[in-house]
Every structure is written in C-alpha cells, then in structure tokens.
Amino acid sequence: MNLAIVFFLPLITTYYFPHVTTAGADYSSSPSVLTQGSSLSVEKKDHLVSPNDLFTAGFYEIGQNAYLFAIWFSKPMLDGNHTLVWSANRDRPVNGKRSSFSLSRRGNLVLTDVGQEIWTSDTQSNSTLKLQLLDSGNLVLTKLENNSYLWQSFNFPTDTILPNQPFTKDTVLISSRSSTNLSSGFYKLYFDNDNVIRLLYRNNEITSVFWPKPWVLSWDAGRSTFNNSKLALLDSQGHFVSTDNLTFTTIDYGDALQRRLTLDVDGNIRVYSLNHRSWRVSWQAISKPCAIHGICGPNSVCTYNSESGRRCTCLHGYKRTNHSDLSFGCEPLHDLSRDHENYDFIKLPNVEFYGFDYQYMEKSTFKGCKKACLNNSNCKAFQFTFSEKLGSFRCYAKTLLFNGHHKDTPFHTYLKLPKSQVLSYNQLVASKSGSYCSSSTVQLKRTYEKDSANGSLKFMLWFNIVLGVIEVTSFVFFYYITRQPSGTTTQTYLAIATGFKRFTYAEIVKASNKFREEIGRGSGGIVYKGILPDNRVVAIKQLHEAVQGESEFLAEISTIGRINHKNLIETYGYCAEGKHRILVYEYMENGSLAGNLSGNQLDWHNVFEIAPGVAKELAYLHEECLEWVLHCDVKPQNILLDNNYNPKVADFGLSKLFHQGVTDNSIFSRIRGTRGYMAPEWVFNLPITSKVDVYSYGVVVLEMITGRSPTYDQSCDDNEKLELKRLVSWVKEKVHEDWESLIETQIMDVFNPMIKGEYEKRQMNGLLKVALQCVREDKDDRPTMSEVVKMLLHLEMDV
Ligand SMILES: *[C@@H]1O[C@H](CO)[C@@H](O)[C@H](O)[C@H]1NC(C)=O
Ligand SMILES: *[C@@H]1O[C@H](CO)[C@@H](O)[C@H](O)[C@H]1NC(C)=O
Ligand SMILES: *[C@@H]1O[C@H](CO)[C@@H](O)[C@H](O)[C@H]1NC(C)=O
Numbered sequence: 001m002n003l004a005i006v007f008f009l010p011l012i013t014t015y016y017f018p019h020v021t022t023a024g025a026d027y028s029s030s031p032s033v034l035t036q037g038s039s040l041s042v043e044k045k046d047h048l049v050s051p052n053d054l055f056t057a058g059f060y061e062i063g064q065n066a067y068l069f070a071i072w073f074s075k076p077m078l079d080g081n082h083t084l085v086w087s088a089n090r091d092r093p094v095n096g097k098r099s100s101f102s103l104s105r106r107g108n109l110v111l112t113d114v115g116q117e118i119w120t121s122d123t124q125s126n127s128t129l130k131l132q133l134l135d136s137g138n139l140v141l142t143k144l145e146n147n148s149y150l151w152q153s154f155n156f157p158t159d160t161i162l163p164n165q166p167f168t169k170d171t172v173l174i175s176s177r178s179s180t181n182l183s184s185g186f187y188k189l190y191f192d193n194d195n196v197i198r199l200l201y202r203n204n205e206i207t208s209v210f211w212p213k214p215w216v217l218s219w220d221a222g223r224s225t226f227n228n229s230k231l232a233l234l235d236s237q238g239h240f241v242s243t244d245n246l247t248f249t250t251i252d253y254g255d256a257l258q259r260r261l262t263l264d265v266d267g268n269i270r271v272y273s274l275n276h277r278s279w280r281v282s283w284q285a286i287s288k289p290c291a292i293h294g295i296c297g298p299n300s301v302c303t304y305n306s307e308s309g310r311r312c313t314c315l316h317g318y319k320r321t322n323h324s325d326l327s328f329g330c331e332p333l334h335d336l337s338r339d340h341e342n343y344d345f346i347k348l349p350n351v352e353f354y355g356f357d358y359q360y361m362e363k364s365t366f367k368g369c370k371k372a373c374l375n376n377s378n379c380k381a382f383q384f385t386f387s388e389k390l391g392s393f394r395c396y397a398k399t400l401l402f403n404g405h406h407k408d409t410p411f412h413t414y415l416k417l418p419k420s421q422v423l424s425y426n427q428l429v430a431s432k433s434g435s436y437c438s439s440s441t442v443q444l445k446r447t448y449e450k451d452s453a454n455g456s457l458k459f460m461l462w463f464n465i466v467l468g469v470i471e472v473t474s475f476v477f478f479y480y481i482t483r484q485p486s487g488t489t490t491q492t493y494l495a496i497a498t499g500f501k502r503f504t505y506a507e508i509v510k511a512s513n514k515f516r517e518e519i520g521r522g523s524g525g526i527v528y529k530g531i532l533p534d535n536r537v538v539a540i541k542q543l544h545e546a547v548q549g550e551s552e553f554l555a556e557i558s559t560i561g562r563i564n565h566k567n568l569i570e571t572y573g574y575c576a577e578g579k580h581r582i583l584v585y586e587y588m589e590n591g592s593l594a595g596n597l598s599g600n601q602l603d604w605h606n607v608f609e610i611a612p613g614v615a616k617e618l619a620y621l622h623e624e625c626l627e628w629v630l631h632c633d634v635k636p637q638n639i640l641l642d643n644n645y646n647p648k649v650a651d652f653g654l655s656k657l658f659h660q661g662v663t664d665n666s667i668f669s670r671i672r673g674t675r676g677y678m679a680p681e682w683v684f685n686l687p688i689t690s691k692v693d694v695y696s697y698g699v700v701v702l703e704m705i706t707g708r709s710p711t712y713d714q715s716c717d718d719n720e721k722l723e724l725k726r727l728v729s730w731v732k733e734k735v736h737e738d739w740e741s742l743i744e745t746q747i748m749d750v751f752n753p754m755i756k757g758e759y760e761k762r763q764m765n766g767l768l769k770v771a772l773q774c775v776r777e778d779k780d781d782r783p784t785m786s787e788v789v790k791m792l793l794h795l796e797m798d799v
C-alpha cells in the first residue's frame, strides 16, 4: 500500500500543478514582442505571451501535423487542453514544418506554409511597428510613434469574444464545425440589417434564423431596431449590453473571474467563467436545446432530456446519412418522386418542423390538405393545426423537413411515406404500443409509496450524476490515502485537489466542543456550532445515522464539491469515520430564513434580496451547473442568511444521504413539514422535473410575503385548523395573477404585517405575480428558474 502511495503521489501533484513546474519556465524564454522583419516559427514553438501571463499567441497543434496560428489561455484546463480564443487560419491549418508567422518590413503580417501564403493582415505602413499580445488577449500591431493600432485580432473574432472586446457591425462569430474540428461551422452570430443581434444556421442549402424567435416581433423579444450604431460589449464583471437592447448579467456577476463569450458548436451562445481551471457556464442564450435550428439536420427530430442530453432520431422511413456526424441528418429509404398514387401518411403527434412551407392554406380540411400533399411530388409532409384565431384549420405543406422538435401543444405532422412503410410503421406502433415520439418529458427515477398508517408521504429522491472519471480516480486515491495515518503533506495536496478537507472524528469533537452548542435541526441531522483550529467559525452537521456506505457518501461529497455558486453554502470538509457522517460548512450569522420569519427579523429590503438570490442559485443548479441537479427540498429551513442577509441555500443533493432506515419521529416531521412545499406532481405521481423546485420556491416567496406558513401545524387547535387553508389557494383567492396591477388594498390583504419597513408597491406587485406563476398547478405553466431570475432582475431595474 505504501508503495502505491509513493507511486501515485508524484503523478497527482504533477497532474494538478503542471504550470508551476514546467510552463512557467517555458514562457520566460519567449519574446514578448515581434518586431519588423522577424517571425515566429512552428518548429521552435515560438510564441508571444501577454505581460500578465494570461494569454499566449503562437502555433497551436490541432491534429496530426496541423497547426493554427492562435491565441489561447496560457494555463491548461483540468483535462490538459487549452482554450483557444482566436485563430487566423481556422479553415486552413498549416504544416508542422517550415510554417511561420512573420511581420514584414513593410508592415504586413503573413502566415506561410512552406512558402505559400495562407493568411495575411493586408496592412502596410511606413512607420515602425511591433506586434504584441495585450493583457486583454488582443493581439495588436502597434505604431510606435503614436501607439495606435494598425491591426488587431479583436476586430476579427472567430467563435469567441473576450471581456471588453467590442462586437460590432463588422464582426461576426462563427461556431466551430465540431468539438474536435475547429474550422468554420454552421452557426453565425451577427448584427442584422435591422440592427438586431441574431443567430443564424446556414449550410450549403439552407439558412434559418432562430434567435430571437423569428415568429416573434423584435420588439416583443425585448429588442430594439432603432439604434444603428450596432455595438455590443461584455464587460469583465459579467454584464452584457447591446444597442439592440439585449442586456444580461451573468449568474456570477462580479470581479475576479476570467470570462469568455462563445458561440458553441451546438449553436448556443454561452458565457463561461473560469473556475478552478475549468469553465462554468454563467449565462446562455437558449435554454431549450431543441430550439436551435439545424441541430439534427434534415428529416430528424430533436429530443432532449436532462439524463441523456440531446438526441436526434431519424423519422420512420429514413436512415442516418452519416453515423459519425448527426448534423447531416437523415435520408429517405424511398424515392418520393415516383408514382404518387402509392403514398399514405403517418401521424407524428406533437412534432413540428419549422419553416419550408411551400403551400399554406387557411380554412382547410384534412382531406384537402392530404390531397395537396399527395398531388405534389416535392411534398414530404404536412402540418395540420387548428387556429383559434381563425376558428378553422390551417394546412402547411412542407418540401423540406428541418428543425424537427417536439411541441407541447397539439401540433401534429403527417409524414408522407410509401404505403409499405406506413404499414410497417403501424405494425411497429402496435407492437411497441406507441412508444415512438412519446412525450419528451423528463422522468427521474424515484420510488414512491404511500404510508397507509398516517397518510404521510415517504419518498426518496435521486438526482443524476455522471461522475467524471478524473474525479472518481482522484477520489479513490484521496479516500485510500487519507485512511492511512500518513503525513499531513499528503492531506494538504489532496484537499486542494478536491477542495475539501477530511476531518477525523476527534477533530470534529474538539472543534464542536463536544457538540455543545446546537444551532439547528435541519433535515437529516443536527447542526452544531464549531470553531476550527484556524479560528474559522463553522457549522457542523451531524447526519442521522445512515446506513450509507463510505464510498457513496464520498461520491456525494464530490458532487457537492463541483457545484459552486455564491448563493450556495460553502462546504469546507467532512468526516466519514465509522458510522459518523459529518459535514463541515460555512457558519451563517443570521441563521435560517425560517428562524428569521418566525422571529420577525426581516424587513422588506431583505425580502427583495432573498427572493432573487435563492432564484439565482436554483437556476444555477437546474440549468447552468453542467450536471443538472434538483434540490427537491426548497424551504425556509434550508435557506440560510449571512450577516448581510444574503441568502445561501443548503442541503442540496443530500436527500440521498439519509433516506435509509429512517423511522424516528424527527424524520417523519421533516417529511410532513416539507409537505406544504411539495408540487402537485408528487401527490399525483407525475414525472418529477425541475419544476418541482420552482413550485417550492413559489411557496417560499408566498410565505415570506404573507407570513403564513404552508406547513400543517399540529400544535394549533381545531378552530384554527378550520381557518387554516392551504397557503397557495388562500393567496389565489385574494389576488389574481392576471390582474394588470394589484391595488393597494389587495396587497394589504396578503402581506405580512410583521415585516418591517416600507415596500415599493410595484416591486411587491411584481414579486407576488412571479410567485403565483411559480405555484401554478400544471408544471408546464410554471416558468423555469432562469425565467424567474430574469423577471426578478427586471423588477429590480424598474425601480
Ligand atoms: C483534448 O484534446 C485532445 C486532442 O488534442 C482531444 O482528443 C480531447 O478530446 C480533448 N479533450 C477535451 C475534453 O476536449
Ligand atoms: C510610404 O512611403 C512611400 C514613399 O515615401 C509612399 O509612396 C507611400 O504612400 C507610403 N505608404 C504609406 C502607407 O504611407
Ligand atoms: C497615428 O499616426 C498615423 C499616421 O502615421 C495617423 O494616421 C493616425 O491617425 C494617428 N493616430 C492617432 C491616434 O493619433
């Protein structure tokens, strides 16, 4: 065993700290400026480095004997790869021999491949020039006389813009072809003629705008067409402003993070923030992956669920064009241009193909629509939908089946196929009882049972985690090694690698002063105050005895370690020794929201801080955090407040830790207590999606506003019980969410008289409406958490 440690330790250390040992030395020898008449050569791996060491410009190997002249972040990511932010020749890589990048005496930048010119900046000047890489990541050709730029890479972005890099009428972003092929791909971000920033899909045959939604007027999409200066900028704090009125703020707004905005291979724009040498998504333009056009190619339907991600499925009667590249879509097994007597249709329920209607008929009949499609050999399918506005059916005949996706509304497509195919489809459907094109709803694994004795619900929640192989391995090492009574150096290294410290039980006992000061009883455990040897005040949560194995516990902890947001409680470490399972985390001065509510310690200002804070964190868990996590237990007890009353959410993802062997009363009351916050899906045994958290969130906000607890309180006497209606229906009776503006007396009716201070009526009105949308019965009617964040941010700005 000791041998194993000796063997692996050097591996781990170099793995995590390669920069310190090798890279630093490398860079110091390289020039920081390229002067006229000199060049960078591919063989010598010449490169320029920005003064702050953040960026490097030079030849970057993208494949065997294929190099780009590029700019990248100097530090490699955890997977060892570098992140490119710009390249000169993405579509024409050069050889690994006799290629060079030079600044000519006449002032031209030229990239050559064995003497052949591949790329040039097309500049010339009589003044003295130098090429340098700035701290911002901008590669600039500077005139020495007055420091003006003759050329700069910021004017010619590829798929990424960096903070403070202007995006203008003359710039476009083009996505890469794939994650391994960096040449120009299908998606383009640009300022359109009407001054609006748009996303476009284009291939050799098709162009299709999809963002903002083409069927929504720019105005309704929140865009303005009036300002023709066409300028957009992401600042280093994470705030984006554009002259078409597109503005957003990243979820981790603030200083000190390196960011980039990239048009990704999948056609989505994302802002990434660098965090522990990996990129985290802090904003994205499109939340529904299947809303991106062209993503599955022609004759294919896009489906998405959070477990398996996006999938492209060929239509019946079609086969995949290229198995290694989904974007080529599918091709027919039959020839539609032949004899049209022999065709019939199959119904694809709730499937829509956007665009490419060659014929549109109002007040159509199904028969007429069918006939029109049969009559035209180019017709591939038709859509037949009822229009409430017209009071009749509409028929769209399609020559091209593109952008296929599922739609919740009754929106059916009828696919034209040879009769033999229709027959085989019907047989297939009969045998699979209609599983084709079944609902795309996300369904999480869970068990559900009703406890007949007291009618309370007992449930167990799962969230899906795919553990990165690296983390698993490092964790196994971690666990394995720290079990040995080895030196403290080992522990420190590994604590850095995983972000957590492992405490011994003795240390915990000491820190908590033998569990003297209890500060709360949360779900699944008792929380004590403690002080670490370095004088940090911490909360120590002793989980109820769980039958969970140590490795499961560690896996869980490792998940928590990778979830990171300023509105999440920070975990410092843990203890897993014998039967003890203990978490050590940030101590929150002001306790839980529940405590503050019952102690009447909040003012309205706090409420308007807490509501968006919690929303941002949940949005992060649901959408930004790359491994989709449901909290499933959002309630005031799990929302803690720091000394500035900033909310932090605790206990996410821990639901699995204490589900087994729970019989004691405290656990039962926990489950019953949470009942008021549970979405109707639980009760009706419907699929559990992230919308359950949206519901619980809505209840928490209503609870803050009204001061009424949604939980069933056993202590109140019978009279009170009769009075006590369910919080949600009580509020819904008092105010209607579709009322344009609530009048003062209605707000007075519901608001919590115990909360101190003045409130802005408009803000209150808005908050109440958002909360009511969150607690709608049908999960599809509820907004997503990121939509909630947007609405709340609007409220803040309005005031
Ligand atoms: C890292 O780069 C190599 C080739 O340079 C590639 O095969 C691998 O997929 C990359 N890893 C990631 C996570 O992109
Ligand atoms: C450089 O100088 C030459 C001769 O003096 C002149 O003809 C040319 O226009 C100048 N070029 C630039 C870019 O100023
Ligand atoms: C710098 O000098 C060039 C002429 O060499 C001139 O065209 C340019 O406008 C000057 N730029 C500034 C910022 O003064």
Ligand SMILES: *[C@@H]1O[C@H](CO)[C@@H](O)[C@H](O)[C@H]1NC(C)=O
Pocket: 063, 177, 181, 182, 183
């Ligand atoms: C990358 O994609 C381009 C465009 O589709 C293609 O021409 C090129 O061959 C691809 N390169 C590699 C290495 O697959």
Ligand SMILES: *[C@@H]1O[C@H](CO)[C@@H](O)[C@H](O)[C@H]1NC(C)=O
Pocket: 222, 223, 224, 226, 245
């Ligand atoms: C831009 O957005 C702001 C805030 O949402 C709004 O007040 C303003 O009217 C918008 N401007 C235009 C021209 O749409």
Ligand SMILES: *[C@@H]1O[C@H](CO)[C@@H](O)[C@H](O)[C@H]1NC(C)=O
Pocket: 226, 227, 228, 229, 243
């Ligand atoms: C357009 O936007 C720019 C930058 O925000 C602003 O300076 C300018 O005044 C705007 N122009 C008009 C006509 O609104």
Ligand SMILES: *[C@@H]1O[C@H](CO)[C@@H](O)[C@H](O)[C@H]1NC(C)=O
Pocket: 322, 323, 324, 325
């Ligand atoms: C499929 O696509 C890949 C990548 O673009 C390409 O290399 C390959 O030749 C294609 N295969 C076929 C059969 O077209």
Ligand SMILES: *[C@@H]1O[C@H](CO)[C@@H](O)[C@H](O)[C@H]1NC(C)=O
Pocket: 371, 372, 375
């Ligand atoms: C079928 O197509 C022919 C021309 O190709 C046209 O004259 C006829 O009206 C069409 N019939 C129907 C029912 O659309």
